[in-house]
Amino acid sequence: MPKTISSGLKEVARRAAVSIATVSRVINADPKVKGETALAVQKAIKELGYRPNRVAQRLRATTARRRLVGLLIPDIQNPYYVDIIRGVEEFAYSQNTTVIIGNFSQDPTKEELYIDILRSESVDGLIVATTPVTEEKVEQLIEDGIPVVCIDRGLKSLKADVVKTDNELGAIMATEHLISLGHQRIAHIAGDMEIPTTHERIAGYKAALKKHKLKIDPSLILSRKSDYESGVALTEKILAPKSRPTAIFTANNLLTLGALETLHRHKVKIPKEVAIVGFDDVYWATSLNPALTAVKQFGYEMGQQAAELLYKRLSSPQAPPASLIIKPELMVRKSCGTR
Amino acid sequence: MPKTISSGLKEVARRAAVSIATVSRVINADPKVKGETALAVQKAIKELGYRPNRVAQRLRATTARRRLVGLLIPDIQNPYYVDIIRGVEEFAYSQNTTVIIGNFSQDPTKEELYIDILRSESVDGLIVATTPVTEEKVEQLIEDGIPVVCIDRGLKSLKADVVKTDNELGAIMATEHLISLGHQRIAHIAGDMEIPTTHERIAGYKAALKKHKLKIDPSLILSRKSDYESGVALTEKILAPKSRPTAIFTANNLLTLGALETLHRHKVKIPKEVAIVGFDDVYWATSLNPALTAVKQFGYEMGQQAAELLYKRLSSPQAPPASLIIKPELMVRKSCGTR
DNA sequence: CTGAAAGCGCTTACAG
DNA sequence: CTGAAAGCGCTTACAG
Numbered sequence: 106m107p108k109t110i111s112s113g114l115k116e117v118a119r120r121a122a123v124s125i126a127t128v129s130r131v132i133n134a135d136p137k138v139k140g141e142t143a144l145a146v147q148k149a150i151k152e153l154g155y156r157p158n159r160v161a162q163r164l165r166a167t168t169a170r171r172r173l174v175g176l177l178i179p180d181i182q183n184p185y186y187v188d189i190i191r192g193v194e195e196f197a198y199s200q201n202t203t204v205i206i207g208n209f210s211q212d213p214t215k216e217e218l219y220i221d222i223l224r225s226e227s228v229d230g231l232i233v234a235t236t237p238v239t240e241e242k243v244e245q246l247i248e249d250g251i252p253v254v255c256i257d258r259g260l261k262s263l264k265a266d267v268v269k270t271d272n273e274l275g276a277i278m279a280t281e282h283l284i285s286l287g288h289q290r291i292a293h294i295a296g297d298m299e300i301p302t303t304h305e306r307i308a309g310y311k312a313a314l315k316k317h318k319l320k321i322d323p324s325l326i327l328s329r330k331s332d333y334e335s336g337v338a339l340t341e342k343i344l345a346p347k348s349r350p351t352a353i354f355t356a357n358n359l360l361t362l363g364a365l366e367t368l369h370r371h372k373v374k375i376p377k378e379v380a381i382v383g384f385d386d387v388y389w390a391t392s393l394n395p396a397l398t399a400v401k402q403f404g405y406e407m408g409q410q411a412a413e414l415l416y417k418r419l420s421s422p423q424a425p426p427a428s429l430i431i432k433p434e435l436m437v438r439k440s441c442g443t444r
Numbered sequence: 445m446p447k448t449i450s451s452g453l454k455e456v457a458r459r460a461a462v463s464i465a466t467v468s469r470v471i472n473a474d475p476k477v478k479g480e481t482a483l484a485v486q487k488a489i490k491e492l493g494y495r496p497n498r499v500a501q502r503l504r505a506t507t508a509r510r511r512l513v514g515l516l517i518p519d520i521q522n523p524y525y526v527d528i529i530r531g532v533e534e535f536a537y538s539q540n541t542t543v544i545i546g547n548f549s550q551d552p553t554k555e556e557l558y559i560d561i562l563r564s565e566s567v568d569g570l571i572v573a574t575t576p577v578t579e580e581k582v583e584q585l586i587e588d589g590i591p592v593v594c595i596d597r598g599l600k601s602l603k604a605d606v607v608k609t610d611n612e613l614g615a616i617m618a619t620e621h622l623i624s625l626g627h628q629r630i631a632h633i634a635g636d637m638e639i640p641t642t643h644e645r646i647a648g649y650k651a652a653l654k655k656h657k658l659k660i661d662p663s664l665i666l667s668r669k670s671d672y673e674s675g676v677a678l679t680e681k682i683l684a685p686k687s688r689p690t691a692i693f694t695a696n697n698l699l700t701l702g703a704l705e706t707l708h709r710h711k712v713k714i715p716k717e718v719a720i721v722g723f724d725d726v727y728w729a730t731s732l733n734p735a736l737t738a739v740k741q742f743g744y745e746m747g748q749q750a751a752e753l754l755y756k757r758l759s760s761p762q763a764p765p766a767s768l769i770i771k772p773e774l775m776v777r778k779s780c781g782t783r
Numbered sequence: 784c785t786g787a788a789a790g791c792g793c794t795t796a797c798a799g
Numbered sequence: 800c801t802g803a804a805a806g807c808g809c810t811t812a813c814a815g
């Protein structure tokens with residue numbers, strides 16, 4: 106069984122009749138190499154189908170040139186995070202760097218472990234959607250000199266770059282949309298109170314009500330976890346009393362799905378009996394009946410920006426932390442009805 | 445700025461007053477190390493918070509112990525593939541190996557590039573959802589001695605392990621369900637003809653019709669690409685003629701979404717005017733109105749199995765290729781109505 | 784049971 | 800402009 110492919114620099118060097126140092130230089134596009142030599146080497150590389158061993162390169166490389174970034178994601182089943190992944194990956198790809206994803210599925214133990222693993226893989230830096238559980242660990246990373254950019258949620262200590270959505274604004278847009286359609290009793294199915302974005306969205310919801318002189322009814326703000334099941338459970342609660350709200354604002358796409366399932370099961374007509382607007386625009390929103398009005402977060406763009414920020418930080422580690430707040434957009438469709 | 449964390453084996457060795465060889469041995473749980481010594485080393489490791497550098501380990505390691513596998517995925521936006529990813533990742537995680545995902549977004553150029561990149565990362569092996577474009581390249585991989593297991597679709601040459609769904613059976617189940625509900629004119633919105641699974645599903649559709657003595661009308665089998673837009677376009681086509689079908693069987697979740705959007709836009713009542721059953725069960729299926737009847741592929745389980753097969757192959761490279769055909773399941777909900 | 788040494792495939796000062 | 804050599808952080812025969 107011949108190992109068809111390149112046993113490395115050495116073979117190329119032999120074939121091109123130069124040293125391995127020279128081969129390495131042309132691989133790294135060192136301008137000091139004479140054109141003629143470079144050509145000969147490139148020819149040999151092509152003929153042998155040589156591809157550098159990234160692992161060896163990485164081991165040898167000084168930081169910031171390892172062409173590997175880590176991405177810590179809370180839940181790969183959530184399409185919002187998939188958008189972020191795609192954005193990060195797209196930018197990384199353009200820089201010839203590969204990204205290694207740590208999907209911890211909302212499991213704190215796994216989250217911590219993944220931070221360790223990614224670090225052990227000698228990444229140039231990390232893009233993380235932090236959880237309060239790991240704030241400390243992430244700060245440790247930064248202290249150890251590993252570049253980190255936070256996505257979706259920042260660090261309390263603000264020591265890292267962050268790109269996130271303007272959650273409060275998004276919630277205001279959603280709520281005002283409902284108000285403009287004449288709704289007065291608007292429920293908010295919020296996410297997990299442990300997560301900072303939850304509070305920002307609640308704040309936006311309240312701000313909108315206040316602005317329009319509507320009373321804030323605490324019994325209309327419900328929260329449990331950020332998952333589908335909570336969407337179901339909380340919607341059931343909302344539907345129970347006789348004076349039920351005429352509209353619901355759900356705080357993320359999983360919650361929305363739970364609410365929808367419940368509404369349909371109870372044969373509640375949308376938007377006639379209850380209107381609904383969700384945080385997170387997703388690819389299946391237009392296939393719903395009625396099509397879902399939703400607050401769009403630009404996950405893909407956020408991912409790209411985060412990757413770009415990480416690269417900037419690699420070249421200037423001492424720069425002060427930057428914050429990128431991305432404005433969301435209200436995608437008006439049919440689930441809230443019309444005037 | 446102190447580099448807080450371990451500068452490596454050397455420090456641990458010094459602290460435990462042994463050689464780096466010994467430290468390495470306890471890390472790798474070599475039973476030859478005296479218990480006492482091992483304990484001392486473990487203590488030093490803990491105190492220093494030492495974690496082995498995976499890159500160095502990988503460079504040094506002989507094949508099959510690099511703790512890295514590559515996963516080549518056609519489209520991370522498709523929840524079916526996300527299930528597969530989760531399954532692979534779950535098994536890998538249990539083996540302390542990390543997985544690096546190459547998502548090529550249905551772009552053949554990117555697909556080839558990713559194969560090269562993953563190979564350059566010195567993976568122990570690859571799990572790939574091949575595309576005809578890269579069959580050759582994948583076979584080359586195998587010839588070069590890199591273990592490969594195919595997922596979702598096999599290789600024509602059958603040289604690799606494969607785990608896939610019984611697509612024909614799934615299509616039969618979907619079609620027979622429709623037939624049992626009294627449908628006679630059933631359209632099939634098929635996927636991209638370039639993809640082998642498309643043909644298997646068409647075969648199942650035809651087999652079911654034949655079995656029940658229904659005529660196969662070629663004009664009822666439509667195909668373009670496997671994406672959302674095709675679902676829309678083909679459904680428009682179906683809706684046009686006066687004698688339209690009473691039921692649609694869509695070949696994947698994206699196609700289903702496109703069909704749903706179109707049906708709703710044309711105010712076609714589901715299932716009363718047109719029933720629909722889709723291949724691929726997804727998390728949003730129950731939140732649809734009506735809830736979607738669908739053929740469930742066990743993506744998560746398939747991912748796990750694929751990873752396990754890969755591991756088996758690592759230890760016995762010469763074993764004959766194995767095929768794992770997973771039976772799908774029909775999830776009956778509301779979109780096809782009842783008798 | 785343990786250590787000294789070679790080497791995995793690269794990159795990069797240092798000479799020349 | 801190019802080569803010889805050291806070294807990235809590990810593992811593993813080979814001695815003892």
